[in-house]
Amino acid sequence: MNWGQQRIDRRTVLRGAGVAMGLPWFESLSSWASDNPAAARSEQLPKRFAALFMGNGINSKHWWATGTGVDMELSQSLQPLEPLKGKLNVIHGLFNKQATGVGIHPGQTGNILSGAALQKGSVLKGGISLDQVLANHWAEQSPQASLVLGCEQPITGYHETNFSMAYSSHISWQDANSPVPMEVYPSLAFDSLFDNHGSRRTQSILDRVQEHARQIKRQVSHRDQTKLDEYLTSVREVEKQIERTRKTKDDADERARNRGRLAALMKRPDNGLPEDIRDHMRLMCDIVALAFQTDKTRVASVLLCRDLSGLFYPFLDVRAAHHPASHDDLSDAYERVSRYYVSQMAYLASRLDAMPEGNGTVLDNTCLMFISNMWSGSQHDSTKVPLLLAGGLGGTLKTGRVLDYAASGDDNRKLCSLYLALMNRMGVNQTEFGDADRQLEHL
Template identity: 60%
Template sequence: MPRNRSWSRRTLLRGAGVSMALPWMESLPCFADTTKFPKRFGVLFMGNGVNEDHWGAEGNGADMKLSKTLEPLEPLKHKINVVHGLFQKRATGQGIHPAQTGALLSGAVIQKGAIIKAGITVDQLIANKVGQETAQQSIVLACEQPMTGYHETNFSMAYSSHISWQTPDSPVPNEVYPSLAWDNLFENRGSLRNMSILDRVMDDANSLGRSISANDKAKLDEYLTSVREVEKRVDSMRKSKDSAEDLAKQKNRPVFSMDRPANGLPEDLRDHARLMCDIIAIAFQTDKTRVASLLLARDLSAMYYPFLGVKDGHHSASHDNTSEGYERISRFHLSQLAYLATKLDSMKEGEGSVLDNSCLMFLSNMWIGRKHDNSRLPLVLAGGLGGTLKTGRTLDYIKAGNDNRKLCSLFLSIMDRMGIQADAFGDATTKLENI
């Protein structure tokens, strides 16, 4: 490649069948305008509520005090908002579980029976707008396989298994295998699946390294090393998936019907969740997508947590949600938000970071599992969305009145900051005050 190549934000590291956007570098003229960094939106979901005795925050800024479950966010408290009291009204009074989840991100009225009907979700609406500028409109990941069939309330289990919907009658399929998520991200097909992404772009990277400052060269090396580290872990899980598919063929059954880890999913959820977060982080940094969702544990989750010393599965444990064990489960999932936010915050963009140009939202479909109470929802936002979202705050809407604490009003506010103008979304016609 010629050394006098003109680098631009849309000029990528290129190789055989792959391209990677560059991280911010001060010595490249294309990054001189720091007002044009992309804004990103991500959702992390944990089903069945939290331990309400240990979920909360008080105060703002340096004086913000976080509860036990939110402690993993302590180093980032100046870059988060803990939001109390929002709810999805149309998800109340319709029955437990699927009815509480199916329209969580859309505010739609969902339908019982054989024909599913929900609504396009906020992440997909944003993706339809900003996704035109990226290789993928969005990535939709999960750490647990979806369920089939119907709940006793006559709502489809699809509502419990998916939080992202591209049309009212079609949820976006969850990608549960890290290797497939990685391959989709970097368009790995056929023989390319066996070739390192970095090896394919290394000529371009070496050429760039000769034309940038020493500081940027160190930044580029760090960037490439982080991608290589994730790629190696993905490759290990790819081998497990291939072995699972061979076993499924021998047993003449679909691989998704087999229990973890025989189905090729990591036996240890810690490995699975962290790798999915790493994939989102790299997707945001390489500008492969600007919208992502991660279903850490679905509604009615069957996940087990031996590493937390909890014997019951997630759903069963949620029926005793004030227990110490369930608090550990809640804190574990909240810590994935802390991990992803910290990783994004380490990725510099101008005077800020990728996190500063993003909004990550962590939430559940209910508040108290033992009561199936979704009259309010646990919710945390991380990131400043390009300076449009003030952070370091505790926002309390519990006593604001039902019309002033709509989750869809928050979605309208986020959409507005992402450059999407809408008069209404779900059951909301006004943006959330004070956000």
């Protein structure tokens, strides 16, 4: 078969019993290919955005960068991003005005992606978050509007500042009053990625789509046949890990039923979440990578750890839990924590950068944003936030730079001005968002 004459469509998916698997970018796909597959135009390719959040700040002594491009020098905490320097922007000095002067923790977190003023008391009120503005815009272009993932269960109740703990537990908000439900179980996030439901969901996805994959393989170019094999192999590697977490969750659900409780209300590992957070975070990054590669969604957020986090890091030789460790934020121990979280961004960025798409990679058509709600955990200082961007958004975002807005004046260093600029680069043309009415200069 001449693939150049009988191309399959971009929306073709591999189907099997109770499962649907999207395809990555192929030169053979009609709506993403030109007559010359090697000259696929970048504007035909989707742009994506993902936010990765770490609560309670970083070690500021080891958070800096100088220089440009491949000659950029990165601090100790940013070292995991060394191979990606040319596709990185280190941004210093931006702040979220509505998160200052309101007290510590929840009021510094619940509006990190919205810039909205938060209401105290029993009624939640803030604003729609950046990711959900993008999700609403792209809802008709991809099967799933957004992925909202987390590696810690939300907490309930109220902080001493009279802000709801919901603000500490969620960064993605569908409107002023409602956070987007966050999926914390990797197996359920994986199932949603492949529409894997019903009695056969514990069976291998690849086994069920095998016959359709053979048919597709006969319709694509030799180069795409290789890409298809690589893609199926990567899915299988993730699926093997998911199988273990699925059993852990099923066992937790059974224990919860026997105790007359909800698994979600129990502590890790009794709640069925992966006991080793390294496995948990990596799986969530894998799921985002597959979702972006297959255009399942173009928008994602991952709450790696919430504000007031209780995660532990024995593999980093850190004795305290995340929140109390952040109160000694200039220590070597907390520097290791900071660097570990940066490594999660580096892992996801590297995965996307290894996925060919058009004349570049999926990362080249993506903006990954790493952010925390404060600069210093010991001071609860939110007068500026640590922020990293990776990826070029289809050539609309220059990379390989260090941008410092600390001395630019408050009107010129608004976090929401950055969000406006990113939205406009993704085709969401808004004149204001949060507390900003103009885009961030020099971006």
